[in-house]
Amino acid sequence: MTTEQHARAPRGTTTGMRALVRHRYGATADVLRCERVDRPRPGPGEVLVQVRAAGVDRGVVHLVTGLPHPLRLAGYGLRAPRNPVVGGDLAGTVVALGDGVRRFRVGDEVYGTGHGTFAEYARADEGKLAPRPATASFEQAAAVPVSGTTALQAVRDHGRVRPGQQVLVIGAGGGVGSFAVQIARSSGAVVTGLTSPGKLDFVRSLGADTVLDRTADALPERRYDVVLDTGGGTPVSRLRRALTPTGTLVIVGGETGGRVLGGVQRQLGATLLSPFVRHRLGTFVARENAADLAVLAGLVDSGRLVPAVDRVLPLASAPEALALLCAGSVRGKLVLSV
Ligand SMILES: NC(=O)c1ccc[n+]([C@@H]2O[C@H](COP(=O)([O-])OP(=O)(O)OC[C@H]3O[C@@H](n4cnc5c(N)ncnc54)[C@H](OP(=O)(O)O)[C@@H]3O)[C@@H](O)[C@H]2O)c1
Incomplete structure (x- = not known):
């Protein structure tokens, strides 16, 4: 199994986790399910984060539907999603390090973007993470990255x-x-x-x-x-x-x-x-990076930026969260608590 793949894991397995997955592209209500899957393993330059909160972002809607089509050419999977687990924003705790990781240690509290963050654990490139703003909760921090x-x-x-x-x-x-x-x-x-x-x-x-x-x-x-x-x-x-x-x-x-x-x-x-x-x-297309996450953390810690979290919903409510986002009624950000 490659690190991109998440096989279905039986309930009770020690390496399993809950995650929001879709095995094909389609409308959120039709394809998105909360399932038990294998925990991912961090590759070189990546860490494994125990996700405490995950921000809900417009990009997730595109990755669930697979639209517009050019997105599929950008490595997300042509006919079906390469990584069935959805979600990009996260805040949580580093629990394992891939080869060559220099900037983080196990136990560090971080925020940033990862691969499939609507889950109990997610892989993340160390270059797309920064220390969590000291004054922000996990939920507030998870609203910030994208x-x-x-x-x-x-x-x-x-x-x-x-x-x-x-x-x-x-x-x-x-x-x-x-x-x-x-x-x-x-x-x-x-x-x-x-x-x-x-x-x-x-x-x-x-x-x-x-x-x-x-x-x-x-x-x-x-x-x-x-x-x-x-x-x-x-x-x-x-x-x-x-x-x-x-x-x-x-x-x-x-x-x-x-x-x-x-x-x-x-x-x-x-x-x-x-x-x-x-x-x-x-x-422009935004580029998530550790330096800008550090700038944003500084703004949060100085009180000049307050992440506007409309509501915190449980992980399993991700389909509802995406529907609320598409309806345009969200004030600021929605966050999933994991
Ligand atoms: N360039 C990039 O790299 C990048 C990165 C992230 C997101 N995006 C894109 O940026 C856009 C905003 O993302 P987001 O995460 O902020 O989405 P969002 O949370 O859904 O906010 C979009 C806001 O647009 C406003 N809106 C909706 N319909 C409108 C209309 N007819 N006329 C004027 N305003 C309208 C609404 O705000 P009000 O209720 O305040 O009017 C809505 O809350 C999306 O298209 C997203 O795909 C681009």
Whole structure:
């Protein structure tokens, strides 16, 4: 058995574990099950983490459905998932080390991303883990890795947000948005959050200077130095009208759809147009790494970033958690307690 494979393990086996698995791609309710499987073994450069909490992220939905199709070419399995266990974010305790691991010891409390984290144990690359923020619970820490890293890279690297700039966050009440509002604010920007009606107070509580109801206000007529778009499908032409003459648009994500392109047409359009206009328009794929996790842990421990955990659900409720996420009603993040 390779380390990617998780055979079904009989109940009571000492090397078994509970995990959320799917053996084929499909709708969450049809394919996702809580089963007993073998514990994974850490490969070279990996550690085995006893998962205490796992964050629920949009990426998990893509990995359950196998859509858009190009994702399957990225090593996740063409016809069926290579690793049946789902989940990316984790916080937990290192219980075993693979060959060559230098940065961690057994017993270290860590957070970051791993391979199949909706489980009692998960493998993780040591380069995608950092010590758990000292002031955060496992549940709070598990909410951070993918969404926090994405928000940090959107604000700092792609938005290049500077103190005093006007920043608009679209989808401010979602996972990435809730981190982006706080990180932009802690960078000294003046932040406007565009959100759904039921999340206005929530986004205000994150520190946004101005909060707008996306159903009532649509896109505001004022101009922003940086627009970070994490939700919906506002056309690039409309987003550009919300920018100052040399402003920056970062499309983090948005409406998904289409089995092939998965709704990335706006991102492609913005990237192709950018060289020909004064605006900087673009998108990016976040790269989880230990250095950024350490930055995020520092922000959490200094009180400048508070992971917004809407609800903690038990591991077996992962299908319900993914359904809630897709319904768009989650304030910030959902976390599974393992
Ligand atoms: N580029 C990358 O590397 C990267 C990494 C992670 C995620 N993503 C993508 O980024 C997007 C956000 O991820 P997430 O984890 O934050 O998802 P999420 O937690 O589901 O948040 C998305 C938010 O978008 C807002 N939204 C939904 N429909 C909208 C509409 N019609 N108009 C305006 N806003 C709308 C909602 O926020 P409000 O209720 O506040 O309006 C929703 O909470 C997803 O598309 C995800 O796939 C990209």
